[in-house]
Structure formats: C-alpha cells, structure tokens
Amino acid sequence: xxxxxxxxxxxxxxxxxxxxxxxxxxxxxxxxxxxxxxxxxxxxxxxxxxxxxxxxxxxxxxxxxxxxxxxxxxxxxxxxxxxxxxxxxxxxxxxxxxxxxxxxxxxxxxxxxxxxxxxxxxxxxxxxxxxxxxxxxxxxxxxxxxxxxxxxxxxxxxxxxxxxxxxxxxxxxxxxxxxxxxxxxxxxxxxxxxxxxxxxxxxxxxxxxxxxxxxxxxxxxxxxxxxxxxxxxxxxxxxxxxxxxxxxxxxxxxxxxxxxxxxxxxxxxxxxxxxxxxxxxxxxxxxxxxxxxxxxxxxxxxxxxxxxxxxxxxxxxxxxxxxxxxxxxxxxxx
Amino acid sequence: xxxxxxxxxxxxxxxxxxxxxxxxxxxxxxxxxxxxxxxxxxxxxxxxxxxxxxxxxxxxxxxxxxxxxxxxxxxxxxxxxxxxxxxxxxxxxxxxxxxxxxxxxxxxxxxxxxxxxxxxxxxxxxxxxxxxxxxxxxxxxxxxxxxxxxxxxxxxxxxxxxxxxxxxxxxxxxxxxxxxxxxxxxxxxxxxxxxxxxxxxxxxxxxxxxxxxxxxxxxxxxxxxxxxxxxxxxxxxxxxxxxxxxxxxxxxxxxxxxxxxxxxxxxxxxxxxxxxxxxxxxxxxxxxxxxxxxxxxxxxxxxxxxxxxxxxxxxxxxxx
Numbered sequence: 100x101x102x103x104x105x106x107x108x109x110x111x112x113x114x115x116x117x118x119x120x121x122x123x124x125x126x127x128x129x130x131x132x133x134x135x136x137x138x139x140x141x142x143x144x145x146x147x148x149x150x151x152x153x154x155x156x157x158x159x160x161x162x163x164x165x166x167x168x169x170x171x172x173x174x175x176x177x178x179x180x181x182x183x184x185x186x187x188x189x190x191x192x193x194x195x196x197x198x199x200x201x202x203x204x205x206x207x208x209x210x211x212x213x214x215x216x217x218x219x220x221x222x223x224x225x226x227x228x229x230x231x232x233x234x235x236x237x238x239x240x241x242x243x244x245x246x247x248x249x250x251x252x253x254x255x256x257x258x259x260x261x262x263x264x265x266x267x268x269x270x271x272x273x274x275x276x277x278x279x280x281x282x283x284x285x286x287x288x289x290x291x292x293x294x295x296x297x298x299x300x301x302x303x304x305x306x307x308x309x310x311x312x313x314x315x316x317x318x319x320x321x322x323x324x325x326x327x328x329x330x331x332x333x334x335x336x337x338x339x340x341x342x343x344x345x346x347x348x349x350x351x352x353x354x355x356x357x358x359x360x361x362x363x364x365x366x367x368x369x370x371x372x373x374x375x376x377x378x379x380x381x382x383x384x385x386x387x388x389x390x391x392x393x394x395x396x397x398x399x400x401x402x403x404x405x406x407x408x409x410x411x412x413x414x415x416x417x418x419x420x421x422x423x424x425x426x427x428x429x430x431x432x433x
Numbered sequence: 434x435x436x437x438x439x440x441x442x443x444x445x446x447x448x449x450x451x452x453x454x455x456x457x458x459x460x461x462x463x464x465x466x467x468x469x470x471x472x473x474x475x476x477x478x479x480x481x482x483x484x485x486x487x488x489x490x491x492x493x494x495x496x497x498x499x500x501x502x503x504x505x506x507x508x509x510x511x512x513x514x515x516x517x518x519x520x521x522x523x524x525x526x527x528x529x530x531x532x533x534x535x536x537x538x539x540x541x542x543x544x545x546x547x548x549x550x551x552x553x554x555x556x557x558x559x560x561x562x563x564x565x566x567x568x569x570x571x572x573x574x575x576x577x578x579x580x581x582x583x584x585x586x587x588x589x590x591x592x593x594x595x596x597x598x599x600x601x602x603x604x605x606x607x608x609x610x611x612x613x614x615x616x617x618x619x620x621x622x623x624x625x626x627x628x629x630x631x632x633x634x635x636x637x638x639x640x641x642x643x644x645x646x647x648x649x650x651x652x653x654x655x656x657x658x659x660x661x662x663x664x665x666x667x668x669x670x671x672x673x674x675x676x677x678x679x680x681x682x683x684x685x686x687x688x689x690x691x692x693x694x695x696x697x698x699x700x701x702x703x704x705x706x707x708x709x710x711x712x713x714x715x716x717x718x719x720x721x722x723x724x725x726x727x728x729x730x731x732x733x734x735x736x737x738x739x740x741x742x743x744x745x746x747x748x749x750x751x752x753x
Contacts, residue, residue: 148648155641356478401645
C-alpha cells in the first residue's frame with residue numbers, strides 16, 4: 100500500500116470497492132452459520148431468538164462501528180469498552196444524581212464520549228504517542244475514573260422515566276407487532292447508516308481512508324492531518340457514548356466494573372467484517388456483518404448447549420478462519 | 434526568567450521533602466505500634482465485597498488494628514491476586530486474610546507466610562491446604578442446596594431448570610453449582626437440568642446466556658443465578674423475553690432486591706458478607722496473638738423473598 104497516487108478523492112472509492120469481496124465472503128459465512136444452526140436446532144430460527152441475537156448485536160455493533168473509523172485510519176482504540184462504561188456513569192450522574200431530563204442525559208453520554216475521544220486523538224496526533232499505548236492508557240484511566248466517580252457502586256436509572264426504553268422498548272413493534280425489533284437495534288442501524296454516509300460521502304470520510312493508506316502523502320499535500328485525526332477519534336468517542344446509553348439502558352444501571360474486554364469483541368467484529376488492521380480499507384456494512392456473526396455464533400452455540408469451554412474455542416477458531424480467508428483472497432487478487 | 438526557574442525549583446524541592454517526610458512519618462508510626470492485617474479479596478467492585486470490607490473495617494476499628502482491603506478487577510485474574518498477596522506478605526503483617534480465586538495457586542505463597550510465622554485466615558473460599566488456621570465462610574454447598582429446595586417447591590417438584598453460574602473454576606462457583614445440582618438429584622428426580630452456563634458474573638453476558646437458554650427451552654420452569662451478576666442477568670433475560678418462570682438468585686444488590694419486591698424473582702439466598710469481613714479480622718487478630726481457633730467459622734446464610742425482605746435480621750445482611 101505505498102500509493103504515490105494517494106489523492107484521497109480518487110483513492111477512497113477504489114479502496115471501498117476492494118472491500119466488496121470480503122463483504123460477500125463475510126455475508127456468506129453469516130448465512131452458512133444461520134443455516135447450520137437452524138438445521139441443528141429447531142429452536143434457533145424463531146422470532147424471539149432472532150430478536151435476541153439482534154439485540155445482543157446492538158452494544159457490540161455500535162462499539163464496532165465506532166472503532167472501524169479508527170482502524171481505517173491505521174489506528175486502534177483499546178479504550179472503547181471502559182469509555183462506554185465511563186459515558187454510562189456520567190450519564191447516571193447527570194440523570195439520577197442531578198435529576199436532569201432524559202434528553203440531557205443522552206446528550207451528556209455522547210458529549211462525554213466525544214471529549215474522551217478528543218483527548219485520545221490529541222495524545223496520538225499531537226503528542227505522537229502510538230495509538231495502542233495512548234488508548235491503553237486511556238482504557239485504564241477511564242476505568243479508574245468510573246470507579247472513583249461512582250464510589251464502586253452501580254448507579255440505577257429508576258427515576259428516569261423511559262430510560263430503559265432506549266434499548267429494550269420497541270417502536271418497530273407498534274408498526275409490526277409480529278416482529279417487535281428492540282429500539283437498541285434501530286439505534287445500531289441508525290448509527291451504522293450515518294457513519295457509512297460519513298465514510299462514503301464526506302470529506303471526513305475521504306480523509307479517514309487517506310490517513311490509513313498514506314498519512315505522509317496526505318500531510319505533504321498540505322492537509323492538517325492532526326486535526327482530522329482528532330476529529331475521527333472524537334467522532335468514534337461520541338459513538339462509544341451511544342453504546343454507553345444502550346448498555347446502561349438495557350441493565351437499567353451504570354455498572355462501573357463492566358467494560359474491559361468489550362473492546363476486543365468489537366475489534367474482532369471489525370476484523371471479521373474485512374477491515375484491515377493496517378488501515379486504509381474497510382466498510383461499515385462489513386463490520387455490521389462481523390458483529391452479527393459474533394452474536395449468531397455465541398447464541399447458536401448456547402442454544403445447542405455446547406459446553407461453555409468449547410464455545411470459547413470455537414469462537415476463537417472462527418475469528419482466525421475469517422481473517423485467514425481474507426488473506427487468501429487478497430493474495431490471490433494481487 | 435532566572436528568578437522564576439529558581440522559585441519553581443525550590444517549590445518542587447519543598448514538596449518533595451514534605452512528601453518524603455510524610456512517608457517516613459507514616460512508616461515510622463506503623464513500625465512502632467500498629468498491628469497491620471491485609472485482606473486480599475476476590476475483587477472490590479462488586480457490592481458483595483464492599484459489604485465484606487465494611488465488616489472488616491468495623492472489626493478493625495473495634496479491635497484497634499489497621500486493616501487494608503485489596504483485590505483484582507475480576508474473578509478470573511488469579512495471577513494479579515497472587516501478586517497482591519506477595520506484596521502484602523512483603524510488608525510483614527501480623528496476620529493475613531485471603532479469599533483465594535484459585536484454591537491451589539496461592540499455596541506456594543501461603544507456605545512462605547507459614548515459614549515467616551504469619552498466620553493465614555481464609556475467607557469466603559477455602560484453600561486446598563491446612564495452612565490457614567481458620568476459614569470464615571458461607572457453607573456454599575448447603576446454601577445452594579437450600580436454593581435447590583426452594584426451586585423444587587416453586588416449580589412443584591418436576592420440570593426443566595437451568596443454572597447460570599458465575600465461575601467454572603472458583604470454589605464458590607463450583608460449590609454453588611454442585612450443591613444445587615446434587616440436592617436436585619437427591620430430592621427431586623423429576624426435575625431435569627437442561628443447561629449449566631457461566632457468565633463470569635458479567636450482567637450483560639448473563640443476560641444473553643439466559644435468553645439463549647429460554648430460546649432453546651421454551652418449556653423451562655426455573656433458572657438459578659449463582660451470584661449477583663448472574664442473578665441480575667437472569668432477571669434481565671427473563672424480562673426481555675417476557676417469560677414467566679421461577680427465578681432463584683444469590684446475594685443481594687439493589688436490582689435483585691427490586692426484582693424480588695416486584696415478584697419477578699421468587700427469592701434469593703443471601704450470605705452474611707459483613708459477618709465474613711468481621712469474623713476474618715477478628716480471627717486474624719486472635720491468631721496473631723497465638724490463640725487457637727476453630728478450623729471453620731460458619732458465617733451463615735439465609736433465604737429471603739418478598740415476605741421477609743424487610744425483616745430487620747434479613748435487612749441487616751442485605752446490601753444495595
């Protein structure tokens with residue numbers, strides 16, 4: 100990927116086209132998994148279970164969509180799990196402790212994430228700390244802060260009318276009573292749609308791909324790469340804030356000890372979806388499919404009552420297989 | 434410019450000196466008189482551990498000893514707990530309390546403690562060794578057997594049930610699972626256990642597990658969640674699926690208490706976490722003075738449901 104032709108405007112569509120095969124491949128794997136589980140158990144392909152799978156995708160999916168942006172720039176964000184928790188905690192402080200109205204809480208969650216992302220982005224782009232290290236540090240800082248702010252106790256949302264509706268209510272169910280899609284899934288689709296639009300149709304999206312392909316070339320052509328990078332981390336942070344809303348609304352509480360480990364599941368979804376960890380290539384649709392594959396796999400193995408220790412092994416093997424298939428495809432096409 | 438640098442230097446110097454003095458002062462005092470008892474728990478973020486700490490602090494204040502309380506972030510970090518134990522032993526405490534995440538992994542360090550003449554009190558979980566002079570714990574097998582009896586009554590002695598566990602490897606996780614399963618096998622031959630899964634005490638993971646169990650077994654009649662995170666996960670999963678089944682939980686916490694009050698959860702077993710912390714410190718002080726102790730200090734457990742949740746005896750051992 101040493102593109103001397105790194106004109107962001109021309110490069111981006113080309114790279115996105117490159118992801119199409121992978122999307123198909125990932126989509127095919129998803130179909131195979133769903134078919135396999137449906138054949139293996141009559142309980143798998145039932146409306147309730149499909150809804151459960153979609154809902155299980157929502158938190159991980161939103162996190163994965165956010166971190167896709169960062170991974171396309173060639174970066175990584177290990178702090179998204181604890182950042183999600185921190186956003187939920189601050190939302191709890193604003194809603195439950197200060198009694199603010201629901202919409203203020205929603206805005207707070209997103210703003211908190213954006214500020215955290217801004218800090219990470221600045222550390223990476225201005226202080227030149229490698230993303231892995233900067234976000235590893237942030238992961239610990241945010242985890243600690245969540246525990247300090249809450250005094251290690253969960254914050255409940257019992258006083259905020261409608262808070263649990265964000266995730267578990269169903270607007271779709273009013274239109275389609277047979278398929279009451281939880282709101283959390285709608286939020287995921289909405290976030291994914293907006294981010295896909297940003298990546299495909301805006302300057303920010305073009306620079307996201309360009310930074311991951313050849314940052315030096317972009318910088319030499321007079322673009323303020325630091326500012327764009329910070330903007331991308333802030334956007335991803337805001338998306339983490341939305342994940343924080345979803346998880347805390349689902350648990351009706353901000354659990355300060357949760358969060359660590361969620362970043363790896365999100366990154367796994369991104370990678371299964373065909374986004375390259377070396378940057379410059381990736382799609383939101385791929386990430387969504389990746390997150391669905393993870394959720395289908397976890398749910399399906401449980402419905403089949405596979406022993407828990409084997410579930411973990413199988414999940415690991417599927418991740419490796421998905422990425423290996425991608426390697427083979429790319430080697431073939433070069 | 435010069436002047437500013439100089440003042441800055443001086444200030445930093447002063448602060449450093451002050452900090453060093455403070456440090457010296459505190460260690461000096463420690464060496465002089467205080468009895469120091471570190472407790473290494475399995476975690477400190479769950480409300481259960483906060484309640485244990487509360488009991489430990491209470492005993493510390495009453496007996497005039499300094500108590501510290503530390504634990505790893507989650508119940509899989511056996512290695513981190515061992516590091517904490519090593520650091521605590523390096524301080525040459527009067528006695529030490531340990532709630533081992535892994536009943537075998539801590540043994541080499543406990544041997545060192547024994548050689549150094551530091552008495553060890555196990556709390557919450559036992560250790561596979563005779564080094565601890567006493568173990569302050571809930572009889573988890575008996576507690577889980579009581580959960581099984583209640584489950585049997587609730588579902589009328591027959592049907593399918595499942596267990597959402599919190600750990601496949603820790604002694605409490607194993608004891609609660611086995612205590613529940615053994616009691617069902619012995620007393621309720623018509624109850625079939627269709628699934629035993631582990632959510633690591635993570636609320637969301639336990640929720641997804643519950644939903645998968647409900648999807649796979651629509652005719653299931655009851656689920657047992659073996660700790661706070663597992664039990665809340667079961668409640669969430671059942672609520673989201675709109676199922677009507679008997680839920681039996683373990684420990685307390687606000688969400689679990691609310692679920693019991695609202696009738697979503699039938700009831701739960703509570704341990705006596707404040708008592709565990711209190712008895713551990715009390716035993717540690719006694720051991721440091723060379724007194725002999727009973728091998729096991731049973732700190733007790735109770736069944737609570739909507740009918741007795743507000744009784745003073747029960748309310749005293751529940752935590753939010």
